[in-house]
Amino acid sequence: MKDEKKNTITVFKGDGIGPEITDAVIEILDKAGAGLSYEIFNVGEAEYEAHGELIPEEGFKSFERTGVLLKSPITTPVGKGFRSLNVMLRKKYDLYANIRPAKSNPALNTPFKNVDLVIFRENTEDLYAGVEELVDKDTAHSIKIITRKCSERIIKDAFEYAKKQGRKKVTCIHKANIMKISDGMFRDIFYEIATEYPDIEADDKIVDNAAMQMVMRPEQFDVMVMPNLYGDILSDLASGLIGGLGLLPSANLGDGYAMFEAVHGSAPDIAGKGIANPTAFLLSACMMLEYMEKNECAGRIRKAVNAVLSEGKHLTPDLSGSATTREYVDAVIEQIVAES
Ligand code: NAI
Ligand code: MG
Secondary structure (H helix, E strand, C coil): CCCCCCCEEEEECCCCCHHHHHHHHHHHHHHCCCCCEEEEECCCHHHHHHHCCCCCHHHHHHHHHHCEEEECCCCCCCCCCCCCHHHHHHHHCCCCEEEEEEECCCCCCCCCCCCEEEEEEECCCEHHHCCEEEEECCEEEECCECCHHHHHHHHHHHHHHHHHCCCCEEEEEECCCCCCCHHHHHHHHHHHHHCCCCCCEEEEEEHHHHHHHHHHCHHHCCEEEECHHHHHHHHHHHHHHHCCHHHCEEEEECCCCEEEEECCCCCCCCCCCCCCCCHHHHHHHHHHHHHCCCHHHHHHHHHHHHHHHHHCCCCCHHHCCCCCHHHHHHHHHHHHHHHC
């Protein structure tokens, strides 16, 4: 975090449900006494059509000043047009650690009551490096890149996190049986680093087996660390275990820069209907507050969210409720006010 502007953050509004959930989250942050000021920018397709840029130059400059970005989802056209803005932001600011905690709320009607895992996803390389080529008109190559530098830093972060948070185990996810050189290196580096943390159990699982195990016995997982693509897929799987994408937050951390966003996308199917669940984005904002050392405020919001989810009267349709975003937000604010 940049010191000079401790209480100012940059906000990218995105598209689809982005604007709705951004307004909801800012309203809650203010009501919870976060004491933040916001530099807010529209980004994405609509901004591109209006002003010729997906992210206005001022938006980048703002993030470079504040070092903290709260980013709502952005629609990425499939197979055409610009590459993912998300991937671009992660690369440009070297936001190498994507941290995605998934914890179940026992009150929700989900098959699993005891999920409490944290995914550390490498965020800058693997098949996301964008090294693709059409070799001839019927043959396409996409190159998977794994480096020692990027593997080491994400694996170290996962162990450091486990140590600080008093977690017991770190599991490495890979497909080293097939990709013996690339994933094999990731796995080898994992066990090298594990020797520096003798108090933390270290084990590994092949990704397809891990997917099955997460569905059969998710409670066996604690901290999990993996290359980019497996992290993308298994974190959506993890969100399914705890009640869906509407609940899963994430942090993207680099040196001096931090970006916080929901795991879900812009949900165009429900955009503008006023029924989006802002919880994932709100919990991402809580991770942001913790990063900014505003733990007390984050705690107030988390407590209010838990109370509203547990009470179950104001759940949005993705959680099998019938509340609108507005009703849910009002319920969370009511809890915050009642507690203060
Ligand atoms: P999605 O996550 O937007 O939606 C998947 C399903 O979950 C949809 O049925 C949607 O309605 C539901 N859903 C997602 N978030 C929800 C919420 N907060 N409340 C209630 N329901 C919610 O994934 P999809 O449809 O694959 O992608 C849509 C667009 O978003 C694509 O252009 C994709 O590239 C982009 N995307 C952007 C991301 C980002 O900006 N970080 C991340 C993932 C996708
Ligand atoms: Mg994803």
